[in-house]
Amino acid sequence: MTTTEFSPPTGGACEGPAPVVRTTAGAVRGRNEEGIAVFRGIPFAAPPVGEARFMAPRPAPAWDGIRDAHAFGPPPPQDLGLMGGPGLIDVPQGDDWLTVNVWTPDADPAARRPVMVWIYGGAYKLGHSGSPGYDARRIAADGDLVVVSLNYRVGMEGFAHIEGAPANRGLLDQVAALEWVRDNIEAFGGDPGQVTVFGESAGAGSIASLLAMPRAAGLFRRAIAQSVPGTFFSDALARDIGTALAAEMGLRPTVADLSTVEPRRLTSAGESLGPKMPQHIDRWGQAAPTVTPFSPVVDGEVLPTTPWQALANGAARDVDLLVGHNRDEYRLFIAMAGQLGQIPEDKATSALRLFAPGPDGEQAYRTAFPDASPSELYERVQTDWLFNMPSLHLAEAQRAGGGRAHVYELTWPAPGNGGALGACHGLDIPLLFGTFGADLALLLFAGAEPSAEAEALSSRFRASWTAFARTGDPGWPAYDTAERLVQLMDAEPVVTAYPGEASRRLWEGYDFRPLPLL
Template sequence: MTTSESRPPQSGSAEPVVRTAAGAVRGRQEDGLAVFRGIPFAQPPVGEARFAAPRPASAWGGVREASAFGPPPPQESGVQGRTGVLDAPEGDDWLTVNVWTPDPDPAARRPVMVWIHGGAYKLGHSGSPGYDARLIARDGDLVVVTLNYRVGMEGFARIEGAPANRGLLDQVAALEWVRDNITAFGGDPGQVTVFGESAGAGSVAALLAMPSAAGLFRRAIAQSVPGTYFSDELARDIGTALAAEAGLRPTAADLSAVDPRRLTAAGEALSAKMLQYQDRWGQVAPTVTPFSPVVDGEVLPATPWRALAAGSARDIDLVTGHNRDEYRLFLALAGKLGRIPDDEATATLRLFAPGPDGDRAYRAAHPGATPSELYERVLTDWLFGMPSLHLAEAQVTGGGHAHVYELTWPAPGQDGAFGACHGLDIPLLFGTFAADLGLLLFPGGEPTPEGEALSARFRASWTEFARSGDPGWPAYGPEQRLVQVLDAEPKVTPYPEEASRRLWEGYDFPELPLLT
């Protein structure tokens, strides 16, 4: 059983010390919170532990300093920090958690929120400035935990001699750490909410379907759930291609011989030429993301939609939703806004729209839409919008409750060109407008008054849900389909994207297959 070694100090007093199951840690007092960074929840997954399921952290003597974020797991380039490069320490201790708490007193028993970051299952780390959780913890008067997990080759490549979904197993290990230790930080292990965005939301959805995660959390928030889950056959084929980029066989023994930081180059190389594999990998090829959770039948027995519809999470309170213009971020970053020709839009509609006549059906449902608008709409629907909506519908089918939202407020950056794009909910939720994506979406990193108000509403809804299971709007149902529209003037309405909902009605997002 864990206990706090000292009561939280007042301003100007000694830094807070808490005893965990593995040893004592010393954090820092910051803005009225006790903050602990870089606490190991598992052993470094290197050496004999490489490509293995996470192992419990080794104990230490004395008091361990917990004032700095742990190193991020090896990953491809593209993570931007304060300096424009990966702004984090180096080292092998990738599997760490960070805690923000108003009061590290075991008697406090505050609700706990556990954040799982996104990044296409190949990028990201909990030390990114955009995930500074102080406002969530302070405004919501609760405990927030953020965590690292293995990404890319280390966490998700399907290889022989290694369990599938190692990144998801890391998340389970972090949740077990929360169960065993969070009381000492003033949290209630029986009141845990997992929340995440993009690949983090895909991870949350997977956790809802994983037997090993059962009982580790009571509530879940999934923001912009990706619909991409690989069949085992597809994942193994992609794993073979990944290993071939390094000149190796797809085995843990072969790949363990290569330094983890060098092996990331294999993922980058394959991402750059995935379109060459479209005849084998189908819809995965244009995503340039060779990593996703694998429906392996053991760690992840079924897709989240099928698992939830069968009742796997009926006792979990769920909030899920998406942003109206998800795919616009990627078009804007590629310089392709408004520049998609009709033949490319047609090919994309035929590849991603449901049913044998998806091109015609989308054009009929969106009369007058330009090729660029159709292209953006179908990719928004396929990748994030409909997977998020259908997760709620599966939860209701399985006997549970779900609340749905749609973010429609346009980001003010570049005169609103980004719209309500993918990732906009991160700076709004965390209030980190001057960090990471916030700098792109908010001119000068400064929110407008509307943005400030919406940011406060995000945190209020999310933290109240963590506390009571009620985010402040009605549950979603098959008749009225009520959702919370988050805009300058938030309102509850029937699901706004009715045209898309009808096009995708009955689709259950099966695992993506190997085509040949």
């Protein structure tokens, strides 16, 4: 376990007396930063190592004295391939992975402000709440509410199918963090009865999972899911991929075998298998081209069924839902592969045959988009399959189950690369947090200062999200299947009928089931 230092308050960047809050495990000392009290790296569970490795999270050990909460906790072991290699996460290393961070305008228990809990994305194989792009001070300040972010296990530690270990350990970590919020957030000025979870990509997939998980019931009142991925594994598929992951290290997929490998070395199993996944398309089907060997597993226990089925059955009818996507989601991945506008006809055909719904899906797409080039068809079908239709169908499932949902689509194009990236995956993160010079935003905004238009849209994102967290109303009508009204997030906001009608019709009635083992 990492060593905790207990020291007196320090000056420097702090403004005024350092805030001290007592949690159920002990007292923590934060910092005052630009009018916001910030607490970083507070353990919500014990380090999941030794006998606790690959197990459900356990309570954090208590401490005496006052613990400095000045630095983000260490990131969980992860595949950093998409981030350009190690070293980009400049935080201490250690095994206290399961920590939370709090931004609050006033750590006064009487304040009882709404609470927003951020769950990061990263293909279920990477991510860290301390990433600069997730600095939540502008959300807390603009919305006058409390923001919490959390770490959860990813990759092999959090999502690989391992014999003798519970499935979906990363999701169980999120539940434990939400239980910490329930038990502690009042001391930070938050209202435990008014909690909103929000997240993007794998974070949105996690939130969709939490909506379907009995263990998470009652831990949040509202949910914001940004770009929900449709990839959920069946138990059989997860077992087969888990076996392949362990085999990359010459091991069996058991707790006994995998526990012999140091956590940060075990990430190499996913790093080496991912690029090989397309070779297994005959067994892993639609999961194979994603090169992501981790997803939530519909195991029948931790996650009893898919989010779409659970919501349609009324599992979250009492939770307010805000869900949406970006118009050009998949373009980011094409650009990162250096293939923008360079997709040949045969590759587009393969994608259409694999991902388009129904036995005549390829022809249906070609008919619906008669003027589309091979590159445009390739992008369109994967945008629809992976993010846009899962997001829209989540809203429709919520409504079918007796709940309420609001829907948005981001249509404002990223200014980087001459605007060629469009409204691509991940663009909503810097717009929401206002962190234009960090992480993926360096690509999307080309390192330039944000324009007045970008700042205005950024403020609109925060105003809508925080209004929803406070009232359940982001400022536009709820979605229904008659008018299908959605908010277009652009330089000029517009409420209109869902703009992707051609795609919506192609996917009408489609059942997002767990991906099978073929």
